[in-house]
Amino acid sequence: MHDDADSNSVSRRDLLRLIGASAGGAAMYHAMSTLGFADPSPFKGPVDLSGAPAGTSILILGAGMAGMSAAYELRNAGYKVQVLEYNGRAGGRNWTLRGGDTYTELGGATQHVGFDKDLYINPGPWRIPYHHHGMMHYAKRLRVPLEPFFQVNYNAYLHSESAFGGKPQRFREVKADYQGHVAELLAKATRQNALDAAVSKEDQEKLLESLRAWGALDKNYAYVASAESSERRGFAKPPGGGLSARPIPSQPVALSDILQSGLWQGVASGDTYDMQTALFQPVGGMGRIGEAFGRELGPLIRYNAKVTAIAQDASGVSVTYVDRVSGANAQTVRADWCLCTIPLTVLAQIPMNVGAAMASAISAVPYASAIKVGLQFKRRFWEEDDRIYGGITYTDMPITNIGYPNSGFLSGGKGVLLGAYIWGLNAMEFTALPPEERVRMALEYGAKIHPQYKEEFDNGVAVAWHRSPFTLGCFGMWSEETRAKHYDDLCQIDGRIALAGEHASFIGGWQEGAVTSSMDAIGRLHDRIVAQGAKA
Amino acid sequence: MRPRRIELKPRRIEPRLRAAALVLLGLGSAAGNADDSLFTSSGGVEKLNGQQIYEHICAGCHMSGGLGAVGAGFYPKLSGDKKLVSWEYAALTVLNGRNGMPAFGLPSDEAQQTRAVQLSDAQIADVVNYVRGHFDNKFKHTVTAKDVTGLPHPASVAMPN
Numbered sequence: 001m002h003d004d005a006d007s008n009s010v011s012r013r014d015l016l017r018l019i020g021a022s023a024g025g026a027a028m029y030h031a032m033s034t035l036g037f038a039d040p041s042p043f044k045g046p047v048d049l050s051g052a053p054a055g056t057s058i059l060i061l062g063a064g065m066a067g068m069s070a071a072y073e074l075r076n077a078g079y080k081v082q083v084l085e086y087n088g089r090a091g092g093r094n095w096t097l098r099g100g101d102t103y104t105e106l107g108g109a110t111q112h113v114g115f116d117k118d119l120y121i122n123p124g125p126w127r128i129p130y131h132h133h134g135m136m137h138y139a140k141r142l143r144v145p146l147e148p149f150f151q152v153n154y155n156a157y158l159h160s161e162s163a164f165g166g167k168p169q170r171f172r173e174v175k176a177d178y179q180g181h182v183a184e185l186l187a188k189a190t191r192q193n194a195l196d197a198a199v200s201k202e203d204q205e206k207l208l209e210s211l212r213a214w215g216a217l218d219k220n221y222a223y224v225a226s227a228e229s230s231e232r233r234g235f236a237k238p239p240g241g242g243l244s245a246r247p248i249p250s251q252p253v254a255l256s257d258i259l260q261s262g263l264w265q266g267v268a269s270g271d272t273y274d275m276q277t278a279l280f281q282p283v284g285g286m287g288r289i290g291e292a293f294g295r296e297l298g299p300l301i302r303y304n305a306k307v308t309a310i311a312q313d314a315s316g317v318s319v320t321y322v323d324r325v326s327g328a329n330a331q332t333v334r335a336d337w338c339l340c341t342i343p344l345t346v347l348a349q350i351p352m353n354v355g356a357a358m359a360s361a362i363s364a365v366p367y368a369s370a371i372k373v374g375l376q377f378k379r380r381f382w383e384e385d386d387r388i389y390g391g392i393t394y395t396d397m398p399i400t401n402i403g404y405p406n407s408g409f410l411s412g413g414k415g416v417l418l419g420a421y422i423w424g425l426n427a428m429e430f431t432a433l434p435p436e437e438r439v440r441m442a443l444e445y446g447a448k449i450h451p452q453y454k455e456e457f458d459n460g461v462a463v464a465w466h467r468s469p470f471t472l473g474c475f476g477m478w479s480e481e482t483r484a485k486h487y488d489d490l491c492q493i494d495g496r497i498a499l500a501g502e503h504a505s506f507i508g509g510w511q512e513g514a515v516t517s518s519m520d521a522i523g524r525l526h527d528r529i530v531a532q533g534a535k536a
Numbered sequence: 537m538r539p540r541r542i543e544l545k546p547r548r549i550e551p552r553l554r555a556a557a558l559v560l561l562g563l564g565s566a567a568g569n570a571d572d573s574l575f576t577s578s579g580g581v582e583k584l585n586g587q588q589i590y591e592h593i594c595a596g597c598h599m600s601g602g603l604g605a606v607g608a609g610f611y612p613k614l615s616g617d618k619k620l621v622s623w624e625y626a627a628l629t630v631l632n633g634r635n636g637m638p639a640f641g642l643p644s645d646e647a648q649q650t651r652a653v654q655l656s657d658a659q660i661a662d663v664v665n666y667v668r669g670h671f672d673n674k675f676k677h678t679v680t681a682k683d684v685t686g687l688p689h690p691a692s693v694a695m696p697n
Contacts, residue, residue: 367638
């Protein structure tokens with residue numbers, strides 16, 4: 001917070017103007033961050049790659065967000081770029097399954113997506129926080145339109161099978177009641193002088209005032225059924241017009257019931273930095289960004305290329321690949337340098353002559369297990385019956401999430417829900433089931449929140465990330481211990497090879513981690529190339 | 537910054553759903569990851585025997601019948617895998633993980649951070665015996681919990697301050 005009346009602000013602004021005039025935008029941005037005027041962001045615009053030595057070639061492995069953002073910048077800077085991609089499409093985990101698509105997982109099970117036209121599920125990333133400046137930047141640059149993603153919907157549910165008889169509770173009510181009761185308790189403690197040692201008398205007055213406002217307390221600092229509390233948690237009978245206009249306040253749930261339910265755990269679901277409003281999604285599915293990158297890079301990407309060996313020597317890097325489908329037709333491409341964005345699960349199995357430090361780092365990171373299930377229903381009952389428009393319901397059942405579509409509201413036709421977003425042990429167990437069983441289980445669980453499931457179900461698709469042929473897992477799961485031991489070794493350039501991807505970031509599992517790791521890696525590669533001179 | 541973790545009461549599970557949800561309810565989300573499960577379960581496999589562990593956990597990657605799979609990388613085929621002649625190799629792989637395969641013998645704090653599943657030494661012995669005695673593998677030697685306990689387990693690395 002920076003108050004304009006603050007006498008410091010004028011001089012600070014002058015200082016920034018001075019820095020901007022003398023040192024350029026990047027320095028000004030840096031100074032702004034230091035002075036607290038801007039969000040500190042790892043992405044500060046496209047990396048400066050000026051002075052690329054003519055004819056220098058860089059081979060990029062993987063056409064996901066990391067590989068393609070790097071290819072885009074390096075190509076624009078004048079490097080000779082080629083990209084090898086395992087899949088027959090661009091995007092990697094930036095991926096949307098739409099009606100008519102087919103997906104074959106490891107083990108051979110093939111799913112034909114039966115969704116209606118324009119309906120889809122994002123098996124991988126599905127939202128972009130506003131401060132993921134790298135992803136926002138490329139969406140804009142590639143002209144991929146964005147629309148809001150509702151992380152928090154006050155009318156969606158928090159649900160526990162062991163609370164309130166398994167009846168889902170509105171987020172709005174749980175939040176209001178939790179906050180109201182806590183405010184009342186704190187007000188009570190303040191007025192009973194229990195906080196005298198910690199809070200001055202002057203501050204106590206302000207504290208009480210703020211608790212009344214924050215918790216919707218009445219004039220006696222009590223959280224009770226009232227117009228004030230109902231303005232937060234909703235009315236038993238909402239205000240209307242005419243003779244039936246008079247509102248009837250609703251009755252708050254008792255503190256003990258809220259505490260014992262565990263549902264308070266969901267109250268902060270939009271408070272973490274990555275989940276704070278505003279968040280976005282590309283119109284038509286997350287995969288629109290990968291597709292746009294693919295079009296932009298065109299023939300620079302060779303598809304269906306399965307990398308089988310990576311070998312560097314004093315003058316360059318040779319990469320051997322075979323046709324993904326036939327496993328035949330081995331070819332070798334050579335470049336001066338290599339940026340490898342292949343997921344570590346896969347890279348750990350590819351012969352590559354890097355030093356022991358990077359090799360151990362590559363083998364040290366297990367991949368998270370995760371599942372997403374998309375369910376198409378014959379009508380959008382969550383909107384028509386439950387008045388839930390976008391956002392997420394959280395539950396303690398293994399499905400963990402029900403994600404409602406953030407577009408096409410009240411469109412009258414069918415709709416697709418994210419019916420499950422499963423992690424950890426449950427994800428491993430779901431992975432071991434055939435896809436149709438995963439869908440069936442998601443329906444069984446989800447029907448406990450939305451009984452309409454049974455009647456309205458149309459078709460579904462289930463993606464288990466450990467069965468994904470191109471990643472063999474969802475994302476790199478670093479622990480503090482493995483990070484301390486291996487992270488820097490993973491990110492250092494080894495001879496002529498640098499790695500990038502979400503696994504080489506502190507924003508694991510987010511596309512922004514892939515983009516920022518790539519910008520960081522190609523910036524360092526470029527510096528080394530320039531320092532060594534052309535073709536050195 | 538690590539989020540607080542709170543254990544909740546065990547969840548009641550309908551018998552027909554039990555097969556895929558042999559878990560207790562816990563809470564934990566990994567800081568800085570895209571993990572969005574506010575409530576998801578992360579523990580409670582302690583009742584599974586070797587065969588159940590294989591079918592519910594290992595088979596997700598190594599497939600039914602230990603057939604393995606090949607994509608950009610591969611999941612080793614366990615059926616007829618000559619490396620299984622060494623029970624130590626098999627047990628150490630389960631304990632420590634290998635090439636992206638998760639470790640099942642992590643210390644609790646690290647297991648929780650990475651949503652890993654913890655198996656006891658007895659369970660690891662049991663699942664190793666199951667794999668070495670099925671899928672056309674006919675290794676006779678029975679591994680005991682004590683054998684597994686005697687192997688090096690993954691340990692927490694002291695964090696620099």
